[in-house]
Amino acid sequence: MSEPLFSWGRYPAFPQTAHPCYWRGDVRQKMLDLAKVHGALLPFGNGRSYGDSCLAASDHVLHMRSLDRFIAADWRTGLIRAEAGVTLEEVLALAIPKGWFLPVTPGTKFVTLGGAVANDVHGKNHHVRGTFGCHVPRFGLVRSDRDPMICSSVGNADLYAATIGGLGLTGIIDWVDLQLVPIRSSQIDATQVRFDSLDEFFAISGELDPQYEFTVSWIDCLARGKPTGRGVYTAGNHAEEGPLVFERKPKLNVPLTPPFSAINRLSLQLFNNAYFRGHRAGRHDSRMGYEPFFYPLDRILNWNRIYGPSGFQQYQCVIPEGNEAAIRELLDAIAVAHSGSFLAVLKRFGDVRSPGLLSFPMPGVTLALDFPQQGDATTRLFTRLDAIVREVGGRNYPAKDAHMRGNDFRVAFHAWESLATLRDPSITSRFWERMAQS
Numbered sequence: 507m508s509e510p511l512f513s514w515g516r517y518p519a520f521p522q523t524a525h526p527c528y529w530r531g532d533v534r535q536k537m538l539d540l541a542k543v544h545g546a547l548l549p550f551g552n553g554r555s556y557g558d559s560c561l562a563a564s565d566h567v568l569h570m571r572s573l574d575r576f577i578a579a580d581w582r583t584g585l586i587r588a589e590a591g592v593t594l595e596e597v598l599a600l601a602i603p604k605g606w607f608l609p610v611t612p613g614t615k616f617v618t619l620g621g622a623v624a625n626d627v628h629g630k631n632h633h634v635r636g637t638f639g640c641h642v643p644r645f646g647l648v649r650s651d652r653d654p655m656i657c658s659s660v661g662n663a664d665l666y667a668a669t670i671g672g673l674g675l676t677g678i679i680d681w682v683d684l685q686l687v688p689i690r691s692s693q694i695d696a697t698q699v700r701f702d703s704l705d706e707f708f709a710i711s712g713e714l715d716p717q718y719e720f721t722v723s724w725i726d727c728l729a730r731g732k733p734t735g736r737g738v739y740t741a742g743n744h745a746e747e748g749p750l751v752f753e754r755k756p757k758l759n760v761p762l763t764p765p766f767s768a769i770n771r772l773s774l775q776l777f778n779n780a781y782f783r784g785h786r787a788g789r790h791d792s793r794m795g796y797e798p799f800f801y802p803l804d805r806i807l808n809w810n811r812i813y814g815p816s817g818f819q820q821y822q823c824v825i826p827e828g829n830e831a832a833i834r835e836l837l838d839a840i841a842v843a844h845s846g847s848f849l850a851v852l853k854r855f856g857d858v859r860s861p862g863l864l865s866f867p868m869p870g871v872t873l874a875l876d877f878p879q880q881g882d883a884t885t886r887l888f889t890r891l892d893a894i895v896r897e898v899g900g901r902n903y904p905a906k907d908a909h910m911r912g913n914d915f916r917v918a919f920h921a922w923e924s925l926a927t928l929r930d931p932s933i934t935s936r937f938w939e940r941m942a943q944s
């Protein structure tokens with residue numbers, strides 16, 4: 507029996523029994539067998555979702571990571587076909603030397619293609635290229651109640667739309683077609699600008715976002731008063747010339763879960779001050795590898811263990827365009843609570859439409875912060891943050907969620923009923939069951 511699986515935040519801590527799937531031809535029978543013995547299951551990619559959206563209601567998951575083969579690649583057009591358990595890292599290893607790159611990548615490359623589709627993930631270039639699903643013209647879907655099928659915008663279009671951002675509930679994706687983007691270099695021409703307030707962030711983002719494909723900002727979540735929202739804006743474009751190199755850097759590891767969280771008020775204050783002051787005022791350009799630009803956290807394997815045995819939650823919301831005051835309110839509430847972590851990110855989404863029914867991004871600003879799990883204190887803070895988000899018609903990201911109320915989910919994701927109708931009867935998650943409650 508293999509080790510139990512958890513979600514990335516290790517909260518809620520429901521250990522999942524893994525049932526690995528090695529062959530595409532076995533997927534359907536495995537689904538039927540598992541459902542018969544354990545009740546509804548869930549596909550599991552690489553467990554990089556933070557909350558309970560990757561946890562099966564039965565705690566028995568079909569582990570897709572072993573479906574890890576490439577099926578086809580056309581290096582003239584950049585269209586690849588791969589099994590759903592292939593990770594973004596494996597795609598990069600194959601594609602970069604050929605002059606191609608991922609069209610969209612989240613902040614970790616350790617996610618599977620199936621997981622990237624099921625959460626319709628976004629990256630630093632949402633304002634230019636939209637979500638991952640925008641670059642997936644078709645995929646294979648295996649359901650317990652019918653024969654395997656191919657889904658695209660013209661064939662099984664209802665299931666195509668419902669599966670992109672469909673949280674793994676519409677069936678098992680067994681392969682994915684992905685349209686890559688051409689690059690001349692794997693390096694990034696980056697620029698960084700330190701900003702002293704939220705107003706400055708909006709001014710810089712307004713000026714530089716249109717000039718750069720990739721943008722994101724780190725913010726000091728403890729700053730209060732005038733410097734509320736101070737931080738560092740980072741932007742970049744693929745360099746026009748340079749080497750095409752898959753970067754294989756040595757990795758550090760957090761080998762054990764410490765008995766308590768290493769993230770507390772003192773360590774956070776020290777880190778945030780040092781990080782902010784470590785960046786000189788003004789704008790600074792540099793050329794860097796794609797790894798430190800896109801995946802700085804991937805250098806440290808198992809970094810989620812530093813939060814100790816109670817785990818942590820990420821709060822990620824999007825505030826619709828034109829409600830900048832709500833971002834300030836969120837940051838004030840977080841600073842007053844002296845909570846949060848050094849992983850605090852602000853980014854402007856664009857208006858590229860996703861083909862997915864339940865895609866999270868909308869035009870506006872997204873805020874994402876990690877919080878050590880601290881029982882009632884965390885609940886009180888999140889209740890306050892939710893009220894601010896609700897008031898302006900924003901929403902939370904299911905891929906990161908372990909606290910959202912069902913009512914908020916249903917209001918924010920209008921298409922949830924279509925997803926409910928198209929859900930595979932043999933599949934359900936702890937997240938989906940939680941959303942059925944008030």
Ligand SMILES: Cc1cc2nc3c(=O)[nH]c(=O)nc-3n(C[C@H](O)[C@H](O)[C@H](O)COP(=O)(O)OP(=O)(O)OC[C@H]3O[C@@H](n4cnc5c(N)ncnc54)[C@H](O)[C@@H]3O)c2cc1C
Nearest residue numbers: 551552553554555612613618620621624627628673674679
């Ligand atoms: C450090 C870090 C940074 C991150 N940054 C971002 C970011 O910038 N943007 C962003 O959008 N997300 C981000 N994420 C979240 C992450 O990208 C998503 O949660 C992603 O979906 C995880 O993929 P996974 O393969 O680990 O899938 P899992 O987490 O195991 O599962 C995710 C969902 O996919 C479903 N699923 C998995 N495989 C299949 C399949 N074969 N068929 C059908 N459904 C399937 C599961 O049922 C589940 O609902 C980040 C996560 C981490 C840890």
